[in-house]
Each structure stands twice: as structure tokens, then as C-alpha cells.
Amino acid sequence: MKMNLILNTDSYKLSHFLQYPRNTQYIFSYIESRGGLFDDVLFFGLQKALMDLNEHFPTLDDLEEARAIAAAHGEPFNEAGWKALIALGYFPLAIKAVPEGSILPTRTILLGIVNTLPEFFWLPGHLEPLLLRGIWYPTTVSTLSYHIKQTIGRFMQATCDTQDGLPFKLHDFGARGASSEESAGIGGMAHLVNFMGTDTLSALRYARRYYAADMAGYSIPASEHSTITAWGRANEAGAYRHLLRQFPTGLVACVSDSYDIYNAVDSIWGDELRMDISERDGTVVIRPDSGDPVKVIPVLLKRLGKRFGYRLNSKGYKVLNNKVRIIQGDGVNLDSIERILRKLMAKRWSTDNIAFGMGGALLQGVDRDTQRFAMKASAVCVDGEWRAVYKDPITDSGKKSKRGVLDLINGHTVQVSIEQFLNQPSDLRLVYKDGEILIRDDFDSIRARAAASYPL
Known part of the structure; x- marks a missing residue:
């Protein structure tokens, strides 16, 4: 109209x-x-x-x-x-x-x-x-995004050797939670003033149309529950293996809590597919999508560290083998990011190990x-x-x-x-x-x- x-x-x-x-x-x-x-x-x-x-x-x-x-x-x-x-x-x-x-x-x-x-x-x-x-x-969206960047940056300063990865630490997952395509485009564009990661395609069009940005943000191949559950519970490992074969290099993210996130990390990623990941030219980003992230993420990092190994950085914090990382995209907001990173810091895990995806709380949780x-x-x-x-x-x-x-x-x-x-x-x-x-x-x-x- x-x-x-x-x-x-x-x-x-x-x-x-x-x-x-x-x-x-x-x-x-x-x-x-x-x-x-x-x-x-x-x-x-x-x-x-x-x-x-x-x-x-x-x-x-x-x-x-x-x-x-x-x-x-x-x-x-x-x-x-x-x-x-x-x-x-x-x-x-x-x-x-x-x-x-x-x-x-x-x-x-x-x-x-x-x-x-x-x-x-x-x-x-x-x-x-x-x-x-x-x-x-x-x-307001750009201000919220900016303050989250400050929060993550403080933890990176304390627990990481560099802050080089900061622009990709908060990914916009908010398109489906926005009130309209216009809201998604405007709010998603505002988020990209501070960060470089987004799954909101409308934001890219708006930044190009109104601010001459050839490409304002980036994403990676990633699964959703339907692309995993379509294989059936008995063939969960087959779904993951197929993902690795479809994307043999670079970053790829996989939601892994369709059934049992701990079994997925221990028995599938960490055992059955461990060599596939170790020999792959790139990083598999595992996405838990349920539960209390303050409790779940430290457990997953410990289990991933046991199966893939980790190193201590110059500040004495643990950094997973570069073949694996975690992205938390459920229940993410300014407060929960702070609580998650504080918990990881207490457990001596570097902020290098995790990125965040933020949806409705980023684009729709403001007025x-x-x-x-x-x-x-x-x-x-x-x-x-x-x-x-x-x-x-x-x-x-x-x-x-x-x-x-x-x-x-x-x-x-x-x-x-x-x-x-x-x-x-x-x-x-x-x-x-x-x-x-x-x-x-x-x-x-x-x-x-x-x-x-x-x-x-």
C-alpha cells in the first residue's frame, strides 16, 4: 500500500x-x-x-x-x-x-x-x-546492540588474547520475531552498526538501499530442527554426517538438541564423527537450543574439551580446539549474556569459545x-x-x-x-x-x- x-x-x-x-x-x-x-x-x-x-x-x-x-x-x-x-x-x-x-x-x-x-x-x-x-x-536497537558489544568486549578483554572476533560475537536471529518485514530491515540494519553477523536478509537490503552498503553483514550455513529431525531420531548421526559432507570446508552451525544434547556431544560429535570434524578444513559450531544456558554451556564446553582437546591462552583461560565452537541462540538477552560469560569466566573458559544469536529480544524487545x-x-x-x-x-x-x-x-x-x-x-x-x-x-x-x- x-x-x-x-x-x-x-x-x-x-x-x-x-x-x-x-x-x-x-x-x-x-x-x-x-x-x-x-x-x-x-x-x-x-x-x-x-x-x-x-x-x-x-x-x-x-x-x-x-x-x-x-x-x-x-x-x-x-x-x-x-x-x-x-x-x-x-x-x-x-x-x-x-x-x-x-x-x-x-x-x-x-x-x-x-x-x-x-x-x-x-x-x-x-x-x-x-x-x-x-x-x-x-x-534504540543500535544502542542495545552497542551495550551488548561492550559487555562481550569486557569479557574478551579479560579472557581472550585478542578481541579480533568481537564483530561476530552477536548474530541477529530476529527476523521471524519482528513485527513486520520493515521492522526487521530497520532493526537488523541498526544492529549491524556494531556487529557483522546477521541472518536477517532484509537488513542487508535496507543497508544497501539507504546507506550504500554493498554487503553489511555475513552468515554461514546452518541447520534447523526440521533438517535434523527429518532424518529421524535413529539416524541423528546420519543427519550430522550429511551436513558435514554438504559443507566440507569453512564454518557450519548445527542445532544439536533435537533429542539429547549431551548424547549428541559425547557420542555423535565427540565419538562417531570426531575424526570427520578433526580432519575437516573448518569449524563446526554446535548450537544448544534449550535449557538454562548458564548451566548447559559449561557442561558442553567441558565435554567438548574432553573429546577434542583445548589449550590455555596467555591469560590462563581454556580455548577449545579450533575445530569446534558453540553458539547460544535461545534465551539470549543483555542480562543472560552477562550471566553466561560470568559463569564461563569462573570456570576458566575463554569467551573465544562462544558466540550468541539474539532474536526477538534484539529487534522486538524495545519500545x-x-x-x-x-x-x-x-x-x-x-x-x-x-x-x-x-x-x-x-x-x-x-x-x-x-x-x-x-x-x-x-x-x-x-x-x-x-x-x-x-x-x-x-x-x-x-x-x-x-x-x-x-x-x-x-x-x-x-x-x-x-x-x-x-x-x-
């Missing part, structure tokens, strides 16, 4: 053009994270939102559809305003924002927006759902309140006079909004004049002006910007 940008908003927005003070000319708004699960955010997703904005510039057909729906829906309709915008042929807006990939403390202004022609004072507010949704979701995102008007110009506006609910001080025309200078949110906002250099870049996207980042530059803030 074609997007009708006039209707890509909240119902009550249709009435707002009638509610502002008479002779309102300009409205300045900003976006921020007001706090939440994390004390900082990794900003991502604006470029896609701006490209979508331009690609869905409204038409007269859109106007007719919107007018009919508004009338039946019980809302007034700004027909004259939309006709004037369509005749103008572009969105009269100025948007400044921090560079994508930047990591900033919460309550820092991330974006400022103002209309550039006075008759379209109502436009920034009308676009709030599109812009806020285009930012809060990918930014706007995870980081308390909001877009608020903070200044209006009425009859040529700018004045600061704000909200300050007595019942919730956390919702107090900022006031004035705002900019970000040396990491600090400050009040400025509208002329300064539009013209002075600052931490915010002028990314959009009167229908033109002025700055386009490629995916590699965003990744590099985020990596530069990585603390380890």
Missing part, C-alpha cells in the same frame, strides 16, 4: 493547524532521549527517514484520500495548507542533527527542526510521528519508552517575535522539556537564536534544507564513528 504522508501521522495532528496562536509563523522542535535503560544512545536511522520523507512527497490524489478520511473520521482538514505545499513542490524545513553513529548522553538534543516558510508553521508537528518513529526504533524518546516544541515565533515554550508537569519532573531554539555546542545543549541555529557550525550538522538532503553518510562511516566511541 502506497504511503500517504498526509495520513502518516496521529489523528489529532489533523486539527492542530487550528490550535496555535493567531499569526504563528515558525515552530522549532527537537528530539532527545529523556533517559531510560541506558545512560547514552547511539544515534542512527535519520537518513532513511529523510529519504522516505522525500520519496513520499504528497500528491493531489493523497490530498483527496486524506480529505475524505478526515471528514469520515471526525477531524478537520487543512486542505488549503496541503494544496499550498503540493504546489510548492518541496518540504520547507531545516533539520540539523548529530552525525549518525554518534554516541551521546541521554537528555542531549539529537535533532532540531524548524519550518523555513511561515505559512507552514504546522508542518514540523505534523511530521512528528514519522520522524520520531524513524529515529527512536533504530537508535519508545526503553530510552524515553520524545519530540517537543521548544520555541515559537508569533508576529515576528520568538519565545521559548516548554512543559513541566508537576506530577512527573522527568517529562520536563527543554525551552528555546536549541543547538549542541561542544557536547552541551544550549539556547541560540534561530539565525545561529541555521548558520553557525556546531555539533549538529545541517542535513536537510528545503527538500534537499545535504549530507549522506555511507554505512562504513557510521560504523567507524560508532567504533571510535567504543571504550575498550
Whole structure:
């Protein structure tokens, strides 16, 4: 269904053009994270939102559809305003924002927006759902992914000789758990700002389409339960042997708990197929898919170590023979990763031995309140006079909004004049002006910007 940008908003927005003070000319708004699960955010997703904005510039057909729906829906309709915008042929807006990939403390202004022609004072507010949704979701996913990267990185720093494998330690398994193909594409793309592993093909298409990424992520051949159970329980070893023959080199992952994970490790992988694995040119990644991973994984590592051997690295932690590894893809989230790695560290197993696959908790386990995102008007110009506006609910001080025309200078949110906002250099870049996207980042530059803030 074609997007009708006039209707890509909240119902009550249709009435707002009638509610502002008479002779309102300009409205300045900003976006921020007001706090939440994390004390900082990794900003991502604006470029896609701006490209979508331009690609869905409204038409007269859109106007007719919107007018009919508004009338039946019980809302007034700004027909004259939309006709004037369509005749103008572009969105009269100025948007400044921090560079994508930047990591900033919460309550820092991330974006400022103002209309550039006075008759379209109502436009920034009308676009709030599109812009806020285009930012809060990918930014929250990329922030979650970033903090998981920090967690894994700390354990690698403590238990591994190098952190070379870190970009592949968290694999996106979330496509089937996302609310839509679009969510999978956007969220999966946001995860890839921090990591290189994904099974969400939509994320690759989105990163290519919106950020010029030729190939943003990678995967390996892997089994699922149906490709194992189709052989029957009595021929479980035959299923595994077939997998090895189909993929004789490189990495291959095999779910191994369709029946008895311990028997699979001890009797099949570790005995019947041990020589096949040892002589194979590559690594078999065994995937347990049930049970409490904090309890199961140390047992599996001990059994794999007994059958395939291990070495001690320079920090005194055990590293399995390179022919075998484990990936945990069930029950994985920020908390469980920490608990699993802490347990392995206590058992003197290096983080080198394990990678993680994260599904619904990565792409679907967040909402706007995870980081308390909001877009608020903070200044209006009425009859040529700018004045600061704000909200300050007595019942919730956390919702107090900022006031004035705002900019970000040396990491600090400050009040400025509208002329300064539009013209002075600052931490915010002028990314959009009167229908033109002025700055386009490629995916590699965003990744590099985020990596530069990585603390380890």
C-alpha cells in the first residue's frame, strides 16, 4: 500500500493547524532521549527517514484520500495548507542533527527542526510521528546492540588474547520475531552498526538501499530442527554426517538438541564423527537450543574439551580446539549474556569459545519508552517575535522539556537564536534544507564513528 504522508501521522495532528496562536509563523522542535535503560544512545536511522520523507512527497490524489478520511473520521482538514505545499513542490524545513553513529548522553538534543516558510508553521508537528518513529526504533536497537558489544568486549578483554572476533560475537536471529518485514530491515540494519553477523536478509537490503552498503553483514550455513529431525531420531548421526559432507570446508552451525544434547556431544560429535570434524578444513559450531544456558554451556564446553582437546591462552583461560565452537541462540538477552560469560569466566573458559544469536529480544524487545524518546516544541515565533515554550508537569519532573531554539555546542545543549541555529557550525550538522538532503553518510562511516566511541 502506497504511503500517504498526509495520513502518516496521529489523528489529532489533523486539527492542530487550528490550535496555535493567531499569526504563528515558525515552530522549532527537537528530539532527545529523556533517559531510560541506558545512560547514552547511539544515534542512527535519520537518513532513511529523510529519504522516505522525500520519496513520499504528497500528491493531489493523497490530498483527496486524506480529505475524505478526515471528514469520515471526525477531524478537520487543512486542505488549503496541503494544496499550498503540493504546489510548492518541496518540504520547507531545516533539520540539523548529530552525525549518525554518534554516541551521546541521554537528555542531549539529537535533532532540531524548524519550518523555513511561515505559512507552514504546522508542518514540523505534523511530521512528528514519522520522524520520531524513524529515529527512536533504530537508535534504540543500535544502542542495545552497542551495550551488548561492550559487555562481550569486557569479557574478551579479560579472557581472550585478542578481541579480533568481537564483530561476530552477536548474530541477529530476529527476523521471524519482528513485527513486520520493515521492522526487521530497520532493526537488523541498526544492529549491524556494531556487529557483522546477521541472518536477517532484509537488513542487508535496507543497508544497501539507504546507506550504500554493498554487503553489511555475513552468515554461514546452518541447520534447523526440521533438517535434523527429518532424518529421524535413529539416524541423528546420519543427519550430522550429511551436513558435514554438504559443507566440507569453512564454518557450519548445527542445532544439536533435537533429542539429547549431551548424547549428541559425547557420542555423535565427540565419538562417531570426531575424526570427520578433526580432519575437516573448518569449524563446526554446535548450537544448544534449550535449557538454562548458564548451566548447559559449561557442561558442553567441558565435554567438548574432553573429546577434542583445548589449550590455555596467555591469560590462563581454556580455548577449545579450533575445530569446534558453540553458539547460544535461545534465551539470549543483555542480562543472560552477562550471566553466561560470568559463569564461563569462573570456570576458566575463554569467551573465544562462544558466540550468541539474539532474536526477538534484539529487534522486538524495545519500545519508545526503553530510552524515553520524545519530540517537543521548544520555541515559537508569533508576529515576528520568538519565545521559548516548554512543559513541566508537576506530577512527573522527568517529562520536563527543554525551552528555546536549541543547538549542541561542544557536547552541551544550549539556547541560540534561530539565525545561529541555521548558520553557525556546531555539533549538529545541517542535513536537510528545503527538500534537499545535504549530507549522506555511507554505512562504513557510521560504523567507524560508532567504533571510535567504543571504550575498550
